[in-house]
Amino acid sequence: MLFNSIDFAIFLPVVFVLYWFVLHKNLRLQNFLVLVASYVFYGWWDWRFLSLIVFSTIVDYLIGLALNKTEDNIKRKSLLWISILVNLGFLGFFKYYNFFLDNFIAAFSLFGTEITANSLNIILPVGISFYTFQTLSYTIDVYRRKLEPTGDFIAFGAFVGFFPQLVAGPIERASNLLPQFYKKRNFDYAQAKDGLRQILWGLFKKMVIADNCAHYANMYFNNTEEYSGLALINGAILFAFQIYADFSGYSDIAIGTSRLFGFNLMRNFAFPYFSRDIAEFWRRWHISLSTWFRDYLYIPLGGSRGGTWMKIRNTFVIFIVSGFWHGANWTFIFWGALNAIYFLPLLLSKRNRNYMDMVANGKLVPNLKEAVNIIFTFGLTLFAWIFFRAESINHAFAYIGGVFNGKFFNPDQIPNLSIVVMVLVIFFLFIEWVGRTGEYAIQNMLTSKKRFIRWSFYYFIIILIFVFAGKEQDFIYFQF
Amino acid sequence: MKKFLLDFTVFLPLVVVISAIYVWSFSINTLDFYYAKVASEKKHSMIIGNSKPSQGIKPSVLNDELGLEENQQFYNYAFTNLYSPHGPVYHQSIMSKIDTLPNNTMIYVIEVDPRTITSEETDPNDESLFRENKTFLANVSNTTQNPNLDYILFRQETFYKKMFSNLVRGSGRLHKDGWLEIFVNTDSSVVEKRMTRNMKLLRAAKYNLSDKRMSSLQKLIVALKRHGKVYLIRMPMNKKFFDYQEEVFPDFENMISELSSELNVPYKTYLNDNERFKYTDGVHLTRDSAEEFSLDLASWIKKN
Secondary structure, eight states, X not given: OOTTSHHHHHHHHXXXXXXXXXXXXXXXXXXXXXXXXXXXXXXXXXXXGHHHXXXXXXHHHXXXXXXXXXXXXXXXXXXXXXHHHHHHHHHIIIIIHHHHHHHHHHHHHHTTOOOOOOOOOOOOOTTHHHHHHHHHHHHHHHHTTSSOOOSOXXXXXXXXXXXXXXXXXXXXXXXXXXXXXXXXXXXXXXXXXXXXXXXXXXXXXXXXXXXXXXXXXXXXXXXXXXXXXHHHHHHHHHHHHHHHHHHHHHHHHHHHHHXXXXXXXXXXOSOGGGOSSHHHHHHHSSHHHHHHHIIIIITTTTTTOSOHHHHHHHHHHHHHHHHHHHOSSHHHHHHHHHHHHHHHHHHHXXXXXXXXXXXXXXXXXXXXXXXXXXXXXXXXXXXXXXXXXXXXXXXXXXXXXXXXXXXXXXXXXXOHHHHHHHHHHHHHHHHHHHTTTSSSTTSSTTTTSOHHHHHHHHHHHHHHHHHHOOSOOOOGGGGO | OHHHHHHHHHXXXXXXXXXXXXXXXXXXXXXXXXXXXXXXXXXXXXXXXXXXXXXXXXXXXXXXXXXXXXXXXXXXOOOOTTTOSSSHHHHHHHHHHXXXXXXXXXXXXXXXOGGGGEESSSSTTOGGGOGGGGSHHHHOSOSBOSSOHHHHHHOSSOHHHHIIIIIITTOEEEOTTSOEEEOOOXXXXXXXXXXXXXXXXXXXXXXXXXXXXXXXXXXXXXXXXXXXXEEEEEOOOOXXXXXXXXXXXXXXXXXXXXXXXXXXXXXXXOTTOXXXXXXXXXXXXXXXXXXXXXXXXXXXXXXX
8 A cells, every 4th residue: 555545544543543542551462453554554555465475574583583592503504594595585586587587598699599488477576675675684683693583473573564664665674673562662742743744744755756756757768769968867857856755755654654653763865965975875875775785795795894806896796786676677787886886986095984974064055065066976876867767778878878969958848847846846955955954854844933833834745745746656666 | 642632633624624625626627627527427418539529529519409408418528549548448437427318318429530449559459558547537436426536536637737737828628518628729820830749649659459449339339329329420630630540540431330330320420521620730629610510410410
């Protein structure tokens, strides 16, 4: 079920009332409610895929317990590998089977050997990339003895399937989220209010910014050869905001919803388009995934220790795998590699930790150097997004080529109403800039002002949603 | 918790008011051109087809000329090529909308056009790929509910787009009888520009004749014949567009003629009678020509 749907608008208050008014005195029952609600939420898409998440949950629960029962390193490693193979096996099959098959066939044809094989019509279970990583973090942390395995299956099931973040993150760590299921949750007024505010902002980002940008971005990307250079640049910019607003909007709604139930999820986005270099961008974009790869892949590979070649290897591995995680297409791999190329000079010259604070902290506007850095970094990510969005590598290069071939400036190709969208994006950026010191843009906005002013601002956002909500698009990260 | 619930209870009413105003705005007939069609009571006689009859046939003219009683009067339930080509979606929508009388005195005018029986997909007979499946018509379970929340929540067209295109530009108005009156510049140079653009779009599209859609049209005629008289018409267009259609669908006229004979329904084609009408873009009739055409149609219905 989508967050911006009537189904969810009914589902959420029902679960809220049951959670806080009926089952609040019994922690176990409360967790059980979260588990059931999560399975209902997930099954709303397709009940058949419930079996996958249930199976994954059972396997990792049992492996967690088994890991605790043995000191034999070989046995422990074997158990860990079972968990990895089961989880990544499901992911690999549902997401990558046809990709590997097609490329296998293509590789053979390069040698003049034609082989035929039937690709399967596989439906990608929503959220599989997210919950498999989430549950893997549990078994890996138990294996590393960073976490005690849980004997509470209900709590564990609720952790794996926790509905606010089940299908598009943030990818939670067991060490952060699981313990929250052991403790009694008391209703916190400030936390719940904050949650509602974050949900509102998430809905604005998704319905107003992302869905509107999507409409025009699709127009330019789906008919590349028909548009002038300026229009194509416009399309790339709109996609950059589509993917940011869509994904961070979902995260905001997920985190806000969790707060309504007394849970604190990790932050997933920290205003990445205000980054001054690529290293800072990757500290601010999809934080839950990048830290997951850092902790479970990059560091075990050696991280940035070791010689130059090891650093280069590890950087490419992490970014390419991260790209591949997004989808079974060479475009994602290329996107990952491109980001590795962006990142490496900073890493090798030890300038990857230059900007650890928020840009223009305490100031109204950035200085010239900061502004140039922000624009330059945005330009780099924009270029890479073209590959992310394109249907194929050829399409991406055709898109880039289209910017420089033929007529660059043809204002007739910029639809009037896309200018409305650009104005909305500028408004959105302004609010994000003003609120950049908070966890989300409107967290601290007008909180020192009278309630009347604050609420007027919230009503204004609601009106903007009604008037400017774009044609409904799926949350973009559902396809990952 | 009490404070939270109190705050929420105080905050909510204005949200409800904003929502109510939003829902009410759909009933403004210059804002939304399709809402009233699926948020009104069942209708009697009907005009069925794409945007050509939607703009080109005035039910009020037919009602007056044919002297129809109130419970027999026409409603224009035509939409566009995107929303209402022949297929299960449109068929179901029509059947859910018609109100019938025991003496079967209804009249149904079905506009036939090659584009309403074609699909752009490589398999034109795969119903799951039909273009209308992703439109509001496929997602509105009830066509007589007012307000129609299915339609409102589906957001086929964004609100601000409608405000700008329809309300601010004043491009059209949906009449109570379903006729869509479009206000556009009909200067010959502007019309010529639109014609060029339309022809380009027409030539760029790949339309494959769909047996499933033809079958759907057939089923619709049979279903409607149970409740009244069915007439098939091929509406006039600028000769260039007819010539193109004849080029890509040379058998269309024969197909429809055979269908009309087989099912014993009158058929009138304007393939060779299109010069006397005026068009806004080569395809859609101007308001004056819609009046003239509707009179012509009424006269033909009277004789048949």
